[in-house]
Amino acid sequence: MKAKELEITGWGRFPRAKSLALRPEKPAAAAAAVRARPAGGLVAHGGGRSYGDAALNDNGHVLLTRRLDRILAFDPERAELVCEPGLTVTELQDFLIPRGFMLPAVPGTGFATIGGAVANDVHGKNHDRHGSIGDHLRWFELLTADGDFRRAGPEDDPALFAATIGGVGLTGVLITLCIGLLPAPSNAVRVTEMRADNLDHFLRLLTQYRERATYSVGWIDVLARGERFGRGILEIAEPAAESVPVRAGRRVRVPLDMPGFILNRWSIGAMNACYFHRIPALGRDRVVPLGQFFHPLDRVLDWNRMYGRAGFHQFQCVVPDAQAETGIRRLLEAVGESRAGSFLAVLKTMGGAGKGYLSFPMRGFTLALDFPARPGVRELMAALEAITLEHGGRIYLAKDSCLSPDGFARMYPALPELRNVLSRVDPQGVFESDLARRLHIRGDQP
């Protein structure tokens, strides 16, 4: 198969990788590509929505999965869908919702592929109630390093199953996936938004609603200080009984790389204040289409260009319940001191551990932040890593471009199990990525 030379980045546009891209349109072609032993190894690359280097392979090959995009079976009785990995979340939702179903875990962007969603064991705003995507995966067929297809499920090669969920593509290329679905009584949710005046209030509200609400997510103003420290908006939602008309969403595109200075702490501070005061002090209630609720930013295409050509770093960690209060506070303080100013800061709860060896979720509070790639940000990221570790938390690989190998190993105690599986299914290391090399996931690097 012919390859195409591409410069590829994750959604954060940092780092950049030069790779030879293969783009099979059917499983047999993907298998032939793997059997050809691509130089520099190979990793699957789907929607390109992981932020850092999880789906990059500098000086090697990537296998673009977007053309593996077929729905193979849909069974309403068993509430399950069988499909290929390159379908995006939005494409699947557009198929499912009119048929009365939806994906059980929906990430913040609908442009992520379902294969990538499994490889990063993604979660949504309903994690407390429904878990992450891996919790609903019934079985899959995986193209492994020998060029064969292997089937795995909770009973069928459970180790390979657990290694692949959240396994950042290192076990192989997902070819066919079977996913359990949730019923969708309508195409909309009823959303209630309320202000949280400070961090204590915020954590109290989140704790209160994690059990009561199907969906809950908080937006936090990281620049607020003093008694407003940790203020924000909590959004909770329930499936709406009736559908609403969905207008073909107007999409806006960020046409070029914005100069890096546009997002600074004053502009972000002003935007945050507006965002906060948009919600009346007594809160508000409205019905919103599912797509808009799950993916508010998808209406701005290429929004990552807001950060300029240098790109940005995303940070997301989860801190277990018991240490969440101090942990989140110290993380926010560190961000405040650095004056880095995060445009999008999200705070929410998670329900429990995922099924994969490298699954991100654990019961606790998760905080997501992003920072333009500027001098001093790496130091901040290192500080945030240290605070996360101190509080028994972990960092999300799908968002990461800065974590240290040592920190990684401490955050993911099931790493040895993953390595066992890799030495069985891919002893020669055909599947490789920049993230795997950076974090020494295979363990054979110094």
Add this chain to the structure above:
Amino acid sequence: MSVASGQRRTWIVLGASSSVGRAFSRQAAAGGSDVILAGRDTDDLQRTAADVALRANCRADVVYFDAESTKDHAKFVDDCMRRGGPMDVFLLFGAMPEQQAIDQDFALALQTIGVNYVGAVSVLSRLVPHLEAQGGGRVVVLSSVAGDRGRLKNYVYGSAKGALNLYLQGLRARLARSNVSVTTVKAGFLDTDMSYGMPGLFLVAPPEACAKACLELSAKGREVAYFPRFWWAIMTIIKSIPERIFKRLSI
């Protein structure tokens, strides 16, 4: 074109494995037709058939078809027709080996002509009596701008496509008498498996857009069209260059 109202039609997609074939099948099915997916890799086509049938709630069948194996084409057409109902035809299979490879191996030249020209004529000529009998319908053929002028870079492929374009002119005249439209779509660069990774391509069009154009052009009963449309301008210039000069160019 007379289309009996209320009767469900079927698009026969010859070369359904390609990305344009997949996109076309989905769009045709979304428009209310059934589809027959014809191609060599029937295992993989079953996956496409499942996809098309699920999305559009239509019938999608897979029938083995090999453009080069002309002796089997009569049976192939019989198999398709056994399903009954009025048929439309989208022909998009093709083979494009590199000219350099063809230069070194005449078998490749034969194959190029065999697939792109002989195979197309073979299957179309078997379909024609049925199309005439149904007294209406549409034939769309995805051809290539390469058929407009013989070029140093791909003249064997170009000659096969050029011959196909001429054949379609005559077929159009014949089928016009039975209310069947024949649309020749001369494609420029498409973002398909065939072209992926080739150097020197520009303004490459996505397969979905090509499929949409093929459906729309044939619905309008257009005879010949370029896709993307700007290729009309490019080919007008390329065709106007005198042969004395053209022979020295390496385009």
